[in-house]
Amino acid sequence: EAQVTQNPRYLITVTGKKLTVTCSQNMNHEYMSWYRQDPGLGLRQIYYSMNVEVTDKGDVPEGYKVSRKEKRNFPLILESPSPNQTSLYFCASSSPTTEGGYGYTFGSGTRLTVV
């Protein structure tokens, strides 16, 4: 089954304690992205990757890092989490479609609480 797998689904952590949210896809997609969802703000892109070792900032990259050492994995790293990073996070992978544009597959989400 084609899917994007995020772990963990839920995470409560303390301010300043480094954490990593993993994301893996089994569709051989070149593009992968991270989004955060906040009430009243919708989903906003944090970082994206066009291929292995190629990453770039999205709209809200501050406080986050990513890496893309393998095509299937795109972890999101919070080196010093703060309470304003409490949010629902989604990983997505995508590939071009024959119709134009891209087809997207989203993970199930990671609900992060920073206290």
Next chain:
Amino acid sequence: AQSVTQPDIHITVSEGASLELRCNYSYGATPYLFWYVQSPGQGLQLLLKYFSGDTLVQGIKGFEAEFKRSQSSFNLRKPSVHWSDAAEYFCAVEAGTASKLTFGTGTRLQVTL
């Protein structure tokens, strides 16, 4: 840069009534447009998408959307709402040159019995 506006934060409809959720986008060229639904505590599910061609797009769960270039709109409709349709709905636009979705702020749909 592209942007999406969903003017209605919260909508309440009676079960069996018709539904229209509004979405306006800002983008210079022909956009690729999407509607997603998120049930409470769940992830995102794609309802439908518009890439080109027929401006009336059919999706899953009985939803449809119409692309109107002159109004920069992509409104979502359903002729008869079911209680299970209660959820949050997001409109999104993709610029096409990069794999990035820009989402609206969402519309929460409540269905009364």
